[in-house]
Amino acid sequence: MYFKLTSKYINTQIRNYVRNLSLSSHLNRLITIKSNDEFLNKVMNSENPVIVNFHAEWCEPCHILTPKMMELVQHHDSIDLAVVDVEHHAELVHTFEVKAVPAVIAVKNGVVVDKFIGLVNSDMIENLINKLDKKNT
Amino acid sequence: MAPIGDGPDYDLVVIGGGSGGLAAAKEAASLGAKVAVLDYVTPTPKGTRWGLGGTCVNVGCIPKKLMHQAALLGDAIEDSQSYGWQFSNPENIKHDWGILRQAVQNHVKSVNWVTRVELRDKKVDYINGLGLFKDAHTVQTTTKQGERTITSKYFLIAVGGRPRYPNIPGATEYGITSDDVFSLEDSPGKTLVIGAGYIGLECAGFLRGLGYDATVMVRSVVLRGFDQQMAGLISAAMEERGVKFLRKCVPKSIEKAIDGKLLVKWTSENGQEFGDTFDTVLFAIGRRALTREMQVEKAGVQVAGDGEKIDAVNEQTNVPHIYAVGDVLYKKPELTPVAIHAGRLLARRLFGNSTVQMDYENVATTVFSPLEYGCVGISEEVALQRYGEDNVEIYHAYYKPTEFFIPQRSIAHCYIKVIAKRGGDQKVLGMHFIGPQAGEVIQGFAAAMKCNLTMNALMSTVGIHPTIAEEFTRINVTKRSGKDPNPASCCS
Numbered sequence: 016m017y018f019k020l021t022s023k024y025i026n027t028q029i030r031n032y033v034r035n036l037s038l039s040s041h042l043n044r045l046i047t048i049k050s051n052d053e054f055l056n057k058v059m060n061s062e063n064p065v066i067v068n069f070h071a072e073w074c075e076p077c078h079i080l081t082p083k084m085m086e087l088v089q090h091h092d093s094i095d096l097a098v099v100d101v102e103h104h105a106e107l108v109h110t111f112e113v114k115a116v117p118a119v120i121a122v123k124n125g126v127v128v129d130k131f132i133g134l135v136n137s138d139m140i141e142n143l144i145n146k147l148d149k150k151n152t
Numbered sequence: 153m154a155p156i157g158d159g160p161d162y163d164l165v166v167i168g169g170g171s172g173g174l175a176a177a178k179e180a181a182s183l184g185a186k187v188a189v190l191d192y193v194t195p196t197p198k199g200t201r202w203g204l205g206g207t208c209v210n211v212g213c214i215p216k217k218l219m220h221q222a223a224l225l226g227d228a229i230e231d232s233q234s235y236g237w238q239f240s241n242p243e244n245i246k247h248d249w250g251i252l253r254q255a256v257q258n259h260v261k262s263v264n265w266v267t268r269v270e271l272r273d274k275k276v277d278y279i280n281g282l283g284l285f286k287d288a289h290t291v292q293t294t295t296k297q298g299e300r301t302i303t304s305k306y307f308l309i310a311v312g313g314r315p316r317y318p319n320i321p322g323a324t325e326y327g328i329t330s331d332d333v334f335s336l337e338d339s340p341g342k343t344l345v346i347g348a349g350y351i352g353l354e355c356a357g358f359l360r361g362l363g364y365d366a367t368v369m370v371r372s373v374v375l376r377g378f379d380q381q382m383a384g385l386i387s388a389a390m391e392e393r394g395v396k397f398l399r400k401c402v403p404k405s406i407e408k409a410i411d412g413k414l415l416v417k418w419t420s421e422n423g424q425e426f427g428d429t430f431d432t433v434l435f436a437i438g439r440r441a442l443t444r445e446m447q448v449e450k451a452g453v454q455v456a457g458d459g460e461k462i463d464a465v466n467e468q469t470n471v472p473h474i475y476a477v478g479d480v481l482y483k484k485p486e487l488t489p490v491a492i493h494a495g496r497l498l499a500r501r502l503f504g505n506s507t508v509q510m511d512y513e514n515v516a517t518t519v520f521s522p523l524e525y526g527c528v529g530i531s532e533e534v535a536l537q538r539y540g541e542d543n544v545e546i547y548h549a550y551y552k553p554t555e556f557f558i559p560q561r562s563i564a565h566c567y568i569k570v571i572a573k574r575g576g577d578q579k580v581l582g583m584h585f586i587g588p589q590a591g592e593v594i595q596g597f598a599a600a601m602k603c604n605l606t607m608n609a610l611m612s613t614v615g616i617h618p619t620i621a622e623e624f625t626r627i628n629v630t631k632r633s634g635k636d637p638n639p640a641s642c643c644s
Contacts, residue, residue: 073261101265109272116262 045085046097054107058097064123064147065095069113071102076134077117084119087140091148121147162186164502165291165304167283167446170206172478172491173310174267179499181274188302189276190283190293194445196331197317197324203264204271204278207312207479208488210260215334216354218256220520222247223361227522231559247362249339257335285451288471306502309453309462309469309476310495311446313439313486318346322406326414327433330355340364341431344416346403348374350519352436353390357522360395367396367430369403369418371437375519379531382569382584389523389565389586401426406433441480456482466509467498475502485515516598518591523565526590528598529582535571544581545574546631547607550638551623553587567637568623570610578607583624593621 046065048054058065068084070077081098088096101108101116111120111127121129121143129143164180166173169191181187193210195201202210229245239245271278281293281300285307292301315329330351333340341364345356348370360366368390374397375383391397400421409415413429420426441460448455448462454470456463461482467475475498478491493510500506516528535544547570552563571582583597597605615622629637 071262071265073258073265075258105268105272108269114266114269116265 044088044095046095048097048099048104048107051104051106054097054099054104057095058122059125061095061122063093063095064121064128065097066144066147067097067099067111067120067122069099069101069108069111069116069118069120071100071116074116080117080119080134083137084140087137087144091144094144094147119143123147160289160303160305162188162277162302162304164188164306164308164499165190165283165302166308166310167291168206168308168310168312168478168480169204169267169278170310170312170478170491171208171488172312172495173206173308174271174495175492176308176310176477176495176499177276178270178274179496180503181276183499183503185499185503187276188279188304189271190279190281190291190302192280192282192293194282194314196329198328198332200332200335202335203261203268204280205260205264205267209263209267211331211334213488214263215256215260216330216358217520218259219252219334219358219362220354222252223358223522226361226363231561234559249336249362252362253335253337260334282445284445284447285453288451288474305473307451307474308495308498309443309446309448309474309480310478310491311442312479313441315351315435316438316440317435318403318437320403320405322414323435326406326408327435329435333434336432340434342413342429343367343432343434344369344428344430345434345436347371347436347438348387348397349436349438350375350378350521352434353386353519353521355434355436356395357390357393357520360390360393361522365396366394367398369398369401371402372400378519378525379527379533379569379582379584381532382525382527382567382586385565385567385586386519386521386523386525389562390521392562392564393522398426439479439486443480458482467494484512485517487515487517490515514598514601516594518594520591523586524588524590525584525586526594527582527584528594528601529580530571531582531584532569532571535581539573539581543574545572545578545607546570547572547627547629548631548637549623549627549629551587551620552639553620554618555588566620568627570607570624570627572607576606577609580605580607580610585624587620589620593624596621597624 046057058067066088068081070081084096088094099107115132117134118132120127129146131139163185164187166177166189169189173189177187177189191204193201208214233242279293279295281295283291283293286292286301290301290303315331317323333355340359343359343364344367345352346369348368352368356366356368374387387397401418404417404419407415409429413431414433415427415429416433417425417427443455443460443462451474452471453474462469462476462480463482464476467477469476477495477498479486497508497510514529518524518526532546550567553566556563566587569584570580572578572580580601585593613625615625629635
């Protein structure tokens with residue numbers, strides 16, 4: 016009994032450590048865009064594929080989608096997630112023809128390779144992410 | 153920014169980014185014109201401000217309808233129990249103002265954003281500054297970037313209006329208006345609405361529906377300008393739901409009471425003084441056009457007899473290249489669809505070789521009181537005055553919505569009235585409806601009236617059953633006959 020408890024305890028600790036590791040490394044790859052230059056550098060000129068999430072504070076579906084995106088991107092080491100607040104980046108909104116939020120575009124090597132508008136189910140998001148990853152390998 | 157001496161900066165400069173202004177701007181741009189829209193919101197005495205879109209989007213139609221819906225849903229929850237829905241604690245169902253306020257404001261902000269995106273897409277320049285006329289060909293404005301002067305071939309005055317405050321002590325310090333109510337941080341609590349036009353009634357109506365103690369103070373009549381028999385039924389329906397009415401009363405002052413609430417003093421018809429405390433005092437005593445703020449006199453534009461609205465002919469002011477649309481127009485319905493339609497038609501005439509003028513007659517409208525009132529055409533008073541009692545036939549009926557039986561909702565004020573010319577096919581002059589979904593019911597009949605609807609045609613229309621709109625196809629009792637307008641039963 017004691018033996019099992021101990022190994023279970025150790026396993027839990029290891030699991031937590033690993034989770035925290037990936038969470039913190041994931042947090043490093045969550046980019047909150049603050050300027051057009053930053054967008055250029057960290058998205059268009061990025062070595063990694065980037066998923067750009069157009070977000071607004073007043074948009075309820077955005078508050079559901081953004082965390083979900085963060086969760087799903089976690090499992091893909093090479094993909095970054097950039098969040099753009101549509102209220103503060105009118106030019107980016109115009110350039111990418113964002114007419115509604117949430118809007119998600121996938122950028123690889125400076126090219127938009129995929130896009131979806133509105134709150135979609137996990138399958139669609141997974142497909143978009145996998146498409147990005149596949150092209151990587 | 154514009155090349156010097158190369159002609160005006162724009163083909164059209166629209167002052168006011170509301171329903172009328174934006175519709176005209178977008179239509180003009182789509183016809184190839186170079187357009188700029190100036191929009192600016194002077195904060196209310198309370199400090200409330202809002203984004204692009206005008207009154208309708210921010211502090212009018214949109215938030216009003218959402219809050220009206222919130223109140224109706226409260227009724228629905230109550231009624232649902234008699235239809236079998238079960239709640240663990242039905243007596244404890246209450247409403248959270250903060251959640252409603254946030255949801256409404258989120259929606260308003262999303263509309264502000266879409267509006268801005270649309271303008272950018274249609275290549276309309278949006279300037280967030282208060283536009284003032286410097287002379288008949290120049291508008292000046294101050295934005296965050298500094299001062300600017302703008303010249304244009306045409307100008308469109310679409311500045312709309314703002315709520316009035318009365319000249320009594322404490323009005324601006326302690327009172328709010330419809331400009332503030334939809335974004336109130338704290339729940340309104342016990343509210344006094346001063347004013348019984350449609351804005352006052354709608355506000356008192358949804359506040360009561362959400363569970364607040366609501367009182368309407370009426371100076372003279374309820375819904376002035378509307379059919380007064382219908383107005384009486386609407387206020388009776390509201391009283392039945394618990395809205396209190398202080399009739400023929402005039403407010404005298406508002407001050408802070410010792411407990412922090414607002415003490416309002418008023419005089420009644422016979423001069424007696426009264427007082428009571430409220431958490432919120434909302435003035436809905438009328439709206440004023442914002443022509444003074446934009447210095448129209450500097451452009452030579454004349455205002456109408458009331459000193460502020462513009463008496464335009466086919467939306468053209470006395471200065472040929474300066475036009476006006478929307479609430480700022482004298483003796484035209486102050487409604488969003490009217491402004492939008494007129495704005496679009498004007499843009500087509502200016503830039504699209506169109507000759508179609510706006511038809512301001514027979515515009516349908518709805519008062520979104522708890523029991524709604526929809527109408528199109530003229531009131532009974534206007535009909536009698538215009539044609540004489542002998543030449544007018546008034547059909548009327550009370551009716552019982554099927555859905556009201558089970559929860560035992562009051563049908564006392566469910567009433568319709570059709571005013572027609574007497575003799576011949578009996579052309580319909582006005583249709584009036586009180587009941588749920590009044591706006592939805594009346595809309596189609598507005599199209600029918602545009603086609604010169606007659607009683608003959610109306611009575612030979614087969615109704616959809618069971619609906620409340622079908623009552624218009626069953627109507628047959630005239631006021632003249634003196635017969636009982638109450639229904640016997642359904643399906644007969």
